Amino acid sequence: AQTVTQSQPEMSVQEAETVTLSCTYDTSESDYYLFWYKQPPSRQMILVIRQEAYKQQNATENRFSVNFQKAAKSFSLKISDSQLGDAAMYFCAYGTPNTGNQFYFGTGTSLTVIP
């Protein structure tokens, strides 16, 4: 069974500093994708970054980057130069072509950015 675990219910970071959010997953699949989604108070889930498991290179999107450790089944998100607008719930998610677009989500990490 596929599971996604986020062990940090809450994190905080000073504005302009760097923070890392953790995620681990469990799967027996070899072809899968990992995602980080952001959910601000507006409730809309916004895609932050996407990683294909077959790619060894870690994905980056501007200030957001991941540390993908396939053997350890770890997928952490690093936010650099944190901004007040980064404050939100962050969800790690997993999906595999074998289940179409059925995504499995973690329980989320609430990120607070301190001015």
Added chain:
Amino acid sequence: ETGVTQSPTHLIKTRGQQVTLRCSSQSGHNTVSWYQQALGQGPQFIFQYYREEENGRGNFPPRFSGLQFPNYSSELNVNALELDDSALYLCASSLGPRETGIEKLFFGSGTQLSVL
């Protein structure tokens, strides 16, 4: 390009009633997925519709049902509401998995359902 829209934004029902939630997919997307997000939890997959047919279902009872229309909009119906059905219901659209493998999901802002 229009995004994913959901209606209504909030809804209050009583136990035993039936509810219909609606979703318009993003322009060009033919797949709609529905997720239930209970308070303090991550979203859980309910089911997915691809070109008007159900294309996968999560661990939800049959009283959760859906439809997809020719314009790819979708409805989620829940019969015999229970207190535990209180949650945020999220709709997400994407290109079909048969065309692209796996694709990013684009979410709406959800419908907050309260069952009293």
